[in-house]
Amino acid sequence: NAGVTQTPKFQVLKTGQSMTLQCAQDMNHNSMYWYRQDPGMGLRLIYYSASEGTTDKGEVPNGYNVSRLNKREFSLRLESAAPSQTSVYFCASRQGSTNEKLFFGSGTQLSVL
Amino acid sequence: AQSVTQPDIHITVSEGASLELRCNYSYGATPYLFWYVQSPGQGLQLLLKYFSGDTLVQGIKGFEAEFKRSQSSFNLRKPSVHWSDAAEYFCVILTDSWGKLQFGAGTQVVVTP
Numbered sequence: 754n755a756g757v758t759q760t761p762k763f764q765v766l767k768t769g770q771s772m773t774l775q776c777a778q779d780m781n782h783n784s785m786y787w788y789r790q791d792p793g794m795g796l797r798l799i800y801y802s803a804s805e806g807t808t809d810k811g812e813v814p815n816g817y818n819v820s821r822l823n824k825r826e827f828s829l830r831l832e833s834a835a836p837s838q839t840s841v842y843f844c845a846s847r848q849g850s851t852n853e854k855l856f857f858g859s860g861t862q863l864s865v866l
Numbered sequence: 867a868q869s870v871t872q873p874d875i876h877i878t879v880s881e882g883a884s885l886e887l888r889c890n891y892s893y894g895a896t897p898y899l900f901w902y903v904q905s906p907g908q909g910l911q912l913l914l915k916y917f918s919g920d921t922l923v924q925g926i927k928g929f930e931a932e933f934k935r936s937q938s939s940f941n942l943r944k945p946s947v948h949w950s951d952a953a954e955y956f957c958v959i960l961t962d963s964w965g966k967l968q969f970g971a972g973t974q975v976v977v978t979p
Contacts, residue, residue, distance in 0.1 A: 798968075813964065858909060
């Protein structure tokens, strides 16, 4: 049972390049989330998907797009990377009810030069 | 708006000593609160959660937290710290029924011999 799997683990981009961060969960969870973690700011929600076929903006959605490809997969896309998007990105999932804990992926360290 | 504040950015504690991490929340009703821990190079792990009922919540790894409505606090405690407790700790509040979470800025705990 892999849980939440994120790829890649590390990535370096040049300003203006695009890329997609992949996330997949094998726990049949309904809700999935993308967070970014920056020093002194904790984790901030970028986008979330409460259920298959739905996506909503979180706290810091600008510069990102997401796709809930199916129940398992929730991808995060940077269309034109900027240095301000240098961060550690975490994908998470949960069954959907409020008393269910979040399961986190191991993170993607992204550097934009 | 719902939010959590962790006043201490960094705490140093001796191994075997007690530890208390502060968390204050802002929320109109009874909040759903969590503490997560992130060990170096690791993902996030749920320590404990509070939804209702007993205000003293027991978690994993010997941690406990006490919900105090009068003080709008949810402080995390451990009676005797182990070197493996060196990590970053996040206080988290649930902000809506879809499972959106608001993370505090985090408290970095350093354990000295």
